[in-house]
Amino acid sequence: NAGVTQTPKFQVLKTGQSMTLQCAQDMNHEYMSWYRQDPGMGLRLIHYSVGAGITDQGEVPNGYNVSRSTTEDFPLRLLSAAPSQTSVYFCASSYQEGEKLFFGSGTQLSVL
Amino acid sequence: GQQVMQIPQYQHVQEGEDFTTYCNSSTTLSNIQWYKQRPGGHPVFLIQLVKSGEVKKQKRLTFQFGEAKKNSSLHITATQTTDVGTYFCAGLRSNDYKLSFGAGTTVTVRA
Numbered sequence: 001n002a003g004v005t006q007t008p009k010f011q012v013l014k015t016g017q018s019m020t021l022q023c024a025q026d027m028n029h030e031y032m033s034w035y036r037q038d039p040g041m042g043l044r045l046i047h048y049s050v051g052a053g054i055t056d057q058g059e060v061p062n063g064y065n066v067s068r069s070t071t072e073d074f075p076l077r078l079l080s081a082a083p084s085q086t087s088v089y090f091c092a093s094s095y096q097e098g099e100k101l102f103f104g105s106g107t108q109l110s111v112l
Numbered sequence: 113g114q115q116v117m118q119i120p121q122y123q124h125v126q127e128g129e130d131f132t133t134y135c136n137s138s139t140t141l142s143n144i145q146w147y148k149q150r151p152g153g154h155p156v157f158l159i160q161l162v163k164s165g166e167v168k169k170q171k172r173l174t175f176q177f178g179e180a181k182k183n184s185s186l187h188i189t190a191t192q193t194t195d196v197g198t199y200f201c202a203g204l205r206s207n208d209y210k211l212s213f214g215a216g217t218t219v220t221v222r223a
Contacts, residue, residue: 035213040121042200042215043155090154098204098211100145103154 001026006091006104013081013111021076021107023091031097032074033058034066036087037106043090049074050097081111115139116203118214125191126222132187133217135201142204144177144184149216150197181206193221 007022025032033048045058049068063085065077074093078085088108092101118135125131135144143162147155159168161177161184168175172195174187184201198216205212 040215042118043202043213045211092155098142098209100157100160101147101155101202101211103156106154 003027004091004093004102004104006107008107009105011107011109013078013109015081015083015111017081018077018079019081021089021091023074023076023104024072025093025102026072027093027095027102028071029093029095029102030071031095031099032068032091032093033101034064034074034076035090035092036060037090038087046076048097083111085109086111115205116201116212116214118201118217120217121215123217123219124222125219127191127193129191130187130189131191131219132185133199135184135203135214137182137203137205137212139182140206141181142206142209144204145202145211146175146184146186147200147202148197149200153197155200191219191221193223195219196221
């Protein structure tokens with residue numbers, strides 16, 4: 001099993017550009033989520049999904065969209081990037097909500 | 113806002129010494145999970161505590177869950193350079209079943 005695969009590892013955007021961060025898991029996990037990590041702030045939940053076709057907002061959802069068309073994939077979309085979205089992004093999954101999380105390797109995003 | 117407070121934010125430890133990091137929640141937790149993130153890496157699950165007063169050990173690491181299920185601690189004995197990284201607690205809130213991460217304790221070790 002590859003676990004949680006997240007791409008790209010690094011990305012630089014200009015303000016106003018859009019992009020999609022990809023996340024895939026091969027563990028048949030129902031729960032998938034996106035976090036951002038900023039210095040001193042820990043991990044903050046952006047969006048999550050408890051199963052295919054179901055998504056919900058986390059703690060800091062503004063500026064981000066998600067969809068969950070399959071169990072395996074959970075992409076995160078930035079529609080119009082802003083410098084405040086400069087951060088490290090982690091995708092994480094678990095068998096069910098509330099259980100131990102498996103994290104992807106992260107995406108370091110810079111918005112200029 | 114953050115409902116799980118974790119202290120200290122930074123811990124500088126002499127190799128061989130012990131240290132403890134603490135987590136406190138404003139609400140009762142169904143469980144508490146601990147993760148370790150090495151520099152430049154991603155968080156990796158260490159352990160989960162579920163029962164009131166539970167204590168679990170992993171080699172030099174001792175994890176405790178408070179009697180009221182609102183606090184937890186991680187104690188590391190005889191710190192080694194391999195312990196460098198950031199340790200996060202994450203509490204599963206009993207009222208809404210949401211996982212809330214602490215801000216993490218970043219540990220550096222002086223040889």
